Amino acid sequence: xxxxxxxxxxxxxxxxxxxxxxxxxxxxxxxxxxxxxxxxxxxxxxxxxxxxxxxxxxxxxxxxxxxxxxxxxxxxxxxxxxxxxxxxxxxxxxxxxxxxxxxxxxxxxxxxxxxxxxxxxxxxxxxxxxxxxxxxxxxxxxxxxxxxxxxxxxxxxxxxxxxxxxxxxxxxxxxxxxxxxxxxxxxxxxxxxxxxxxxxxxxxxxxxxxxxxxxxxxxxxxxxxxxxxxxxxxxxxxxxxxxxxxxxxxxxxxxxxxxxxxxxxxxxxxxxxxxxxxxxxxxxxxxxxxxxxxxxxxxxxxxxxxxxxxxxxxxxxxxxxxxxxxxxxxxxxxxxxxxxxxxxxxxxxxxxxxxxxxxxxxxxxxxxxxxxxxxxxxxxxxxxxxxxxxxxxxxxxxxxxxxxxxxxxxxxxxxxxxxxxxxxxxxxxxxxxxxxxxxxxxxxxxxxxxxxxxxxxxxxxxxxxxxxxxxxxxxxxxxxxxxxxxxxxxxxxxxxxxxxxxxxxxxxxxxxxxxxxxxxxx
Numbered sequence: 236x237x238x239x240x241x242x243x244x245x246x247x248x249x250x251x252x253x254x255x256x257x258x259x260x261x262x263x264x265x266x267x268x269x270x271x272x273x274x275x276x277x278x279x280x281x282x283x284x285x286x287x288x289x290x291x292x293x294x295x296x297x298x299x300x301x302x303x304x305x306x307x308x309x310x311x312x313x314x315x316x317x318x319x320x321x322x323x324x325x326x327x328x329x330x331x332x333x334x335x336x337x338x339x340x341x342x343x344x345x346x347x348x349x350x351x352x353x354x355x356x357x358x359x360x361x362x363x364x365x366x367x368x369x370x371x372x373x374x375x376x377x378x379x380x381x382x383x384x385x386x387x388x389x390x391x392x393x394x395x396x397x398x399x400x401x402x403x404x405x406x407x408x409x410x411x412x413x414x415x416x417x418x419x420x421x422x423x424x425x426x427x428x429x430x431x432x433x434x435x436x437x438x439x440x441x442x443x444x445x446x447x448x449x450x451x452x453x454x455x456x457x458x459x460x461x462x463x464x465x466x467x468x469x470x471x472x473x474x475x476x477x478x479x480x481x482x483x484x485x486x487x488x489x490x491x492x493x494x495x496x497x498x499x500x501x502x503x504x505x506x507x508x509x510x511x512x513x514x515x516x517x518x519x520x521x522x523x524x525x526x527x528x529x530x531x532x533x534x535x536x537x538x539x540x541x542x543x544x545x546x547x548x549x550x551x552x553x554x555x556x557x558x559x560x561x562x563x564x565x566x567x568x569x570x571x572x573x574x575x576x577x578x579x580x581x582x583x584x585x586x587x588x589x590x591x592x593x594x595x596x597x598x599x600x601x602x603x604x605x606x607x608x609x610x611x612x613x614x615x616x617x618x619x620x621x622x623x624x625x626x627x628x629x630x631x632x633x634x635x636x637x638x639x640x641x642x643x644x645x646x647x648x649x650x651x652x653x654x655x656x657x658x659x660x661x662x663x664x665x666x667x668x669x670x671x672x673x674x675x676x677x678x679x680x681x682x683x684x685x686x687x688x689x690x691x692x693x694x695x696x697x698x699x700x701x702x703x704x705x706x707x708x709x710x711x712x713x714x715x716x717x718x719x720x721x722x723x724x725x726x727x728x729x730x731x732x733x734x735x736x737x738x739x740x741x742x743x744x745x746x747x748x749x750x751x752x753x754x755x756x757x
Contacts, residue, residue, distance in 0.1 A: 276487050280479040283459055284492035291493065292427050294454065295557040298352050301414070302343055308410070309339040309403050316398040331395070334378060342374035342403075354454060358418055360411040367407050375400050428456045430493065432485060434512060435500040436462035436469030436478055443500045443526045444474040446545045455542055458492065461485040482515060489519045490608050496522045498547065513550060514689075520607050520696040523551040554731050555697050562736055567667045570743065571660045578654065585616050585651050592642040595621030598655055603672035606698045611664045613672060614655035618643025650750050656701045668739040669700025670727035671711075679720055687717045694727045697734070704730040707742055707749040 276284070313335030317328070349366040350356060356363040379396070421427035433440050440460055447455055459479040462469040471478050479488060489497070497516055501509055509525065516523060524540065524547035540547050555563055575582075586597045598614055605611035617624070623638040639647065646652040659665040665672065677684055685691045705711070705726035710719065730738070 276480055276484045276491070279477070280459070280484065280488055281491065283477075283479060284488050287430055287458055287492040287494065289493065291430065291495075292421070293557050294354055294427060294429070296561070297427060298354075298357075299558055301357075302347075302352065305346070305407070305410070306339050306343045308406055309342060310335050312402045312406055313338065313399045316402055317392075317395050320392060320394045320398050334382070335399070337381075338374055338378045338399075341377060342371050345370035345374050354418075355451070357411070358415055360415045364408065364411070367411060368404055371400075371404055371407060422454065428454050429495045430456050430458050431496040431498050432458050432489070432494055433460045433473075433476070433498050433500050434462070434482060434485065434516070436460050436464065436473050439502065439526070440500040441474045443498065443545075444476060447542055448474075450542060450544065453542070455496075458494065459488075461488070482512060486515065486519065489521060494519075494521055495553075496524060499523070499525045499550075501525070517551055518690060518692040518696065520553050522549075522553050524548065525550050553696070555734055559734075563666060563739070564663075566736060566739060567660050570667055571657050574657055581651060582654060585646060585654070588642045589617050589640075589646075593617075593620055593640050599624065602675050603699070604675060604692075604695055605664055605672060606695060608692055608695045610675060611659070611672070613665070614658055616643075616646055616652040616655060618646050618652045653701060660701060664698075666698040666700045667702065668730075668742045669698050669703055670694040670730065671703050671706060671723075672699035679717060682717075684720050684724075688721050688724045690728070691720075691724055694724060694731070697731055702742060702746040703727060704738075704742055707745045709749075 314332070317331045317335070346352060346367065349370045351363055351367050351370065356366075360367075375396075418427060433443065440462075444457060447453060447457070457476055460473055460476055461480055461482055461484065462478055463481045469478060479485075485497075488494075497519070499509060499512060501512075513523065527546045527548050540549050589597050595617055597617060599617040599619075600612050600614060602610050603613045618640060619638045620640055643652070656665055657667075660667055673684060679687060703726075705723045708726055710723045710726060730742075
């Protein structure tokens with residue numbers, strides 16, 4: 236049997252589908268089989284987690300900022316040399332502006348094509364300098380050729396062209412050397428690194444760690460090892476790294492520490508065990524990779540990522556990451572400010588009505604689950620009598636509930652009571668669009684939501700939202716049976732898997748229309 240035949244039983248795409256389907260990602264959730272209770276981590280694991288609580292900088296974000304910096308600097312250099320050197324009888328300023336913009340943009344594109352924005356190239360500028368200068372030179376040559384073909388070369392100052400080229404090359408040389416110094420310093424301080432946890436111990440984990448450590452310019456920081464097996468099969472120290480606990484304890488560890496990646500170190504033949512691990516770990520907002528360095532099997536190139544030369548099978552990716560998260564944050568802030576400008580009379584009217592209708596504060600603060608299962612304080616207009624309020628939401632509000640004030644009943648039906656959550660969005664606790672945050676003790680029929688739906692906590696891989704895909708599809712209001720929370724979770728997971736800014740915009744603009752349906756809102 237050849238290698239191709241051997242690889243057929245293990246299908247990476249099929250494995251991904253199995254994980255999502257068994258947890259309800261692609262369709263309505265299946266009946267729960269097991270309930271994942273996160274393990275209480277030991278004191279040593281808690282100490283290690285404390286060392287990684289501070290956020291680090293994503294290489295993709297830094298590289299994106301670098302592209303913007305270099306484009307802006309080259310463009311500004313072209314305008315500055317024009318200011319000092321170009322003569323008045325040459326072309327007007329607007330034409331120099333256009334050429335400077337075109338040359339700068341083209342140089343960034345060529346630097347990208349020459350792999351000058353890869354982390355190894357940024358760490359070792361001496362090796363990449365010929366490519367950097369070459370890209371800048373080719374960009375200049377193409378602009379000059381375009382001016383020649385358009386017969387407009389005589390309209391520009393030769394002194395300006397030569398000076399801009401020399402100043403731009405000098406800037407790139409100096410800037411790349413300073414950047415390399417900064418990146419090496421950030422790596423030493425843990426600012427620019429990818430934090431990884433190894434899942435599985437023994438010899439496979441040891442081989443994987445050694446392979447990663449042998450890579451030049453490695454940006455992986457291994458934070459520890461988690462394995463369910465005892466010390467007889469999985470030593471407590473592997474390649475100098477401690478075993479911090481079991482896989483269930485890993486879920487809690489990853490919520491206390493800022494982890495970027497989980498690397499499963501198991502042979503590809505152990506598909507059942509891999510699937511079992513993924514069903515527990517996919518609720519975390521991290522990349523999940525399957526180490527493939529020791530396997531002779533080969534798959535489609537798009538299934539792989541690499542740490543240096545170490546191949547990894549990409550099983551699951553963290554949703555809404557890097558520049559997507561930046562774009563979503565800008566979206567949230569912009570539309571939140573617009574909403575405040577448009578709805579401030581509603582805010583004032585609701586506040587006055589709440590204050591005059593019953594004793595107590597205007598706002599009600601409730602603890603709910605946020606991103607990565609963190610507990611956040613969510614703001615609402617108070618809709619219940621103060622002495623009957625239920626901050627934990629252990630008892631769901633039902634039709635004709637005596638705890639709800641007359642004004643509160645209107646606020647809840649119209650969802651005006653949710654408007655103060657716009658301040659949560661501006662504070663960064665919530666997003667405008669996302670899975671709705673549920674109270675920490677929310678339940679149906681004396682069972683917590685996490686006990687009803689397997690994979691329920693996968694909703695928390697992104698920030699919760701003021702409105703969401705489930706809400707505009709009719710799944711809002713009272714949850715009085717298991718099916719309602721199952722379908723809500725299914726819609727939330729669909730949103731996470733299919734997120735885009737256009738999807739957010741669609742949900743946001745459909746929300747006021749769909750809120751006219753108050754059938755389940757009490």
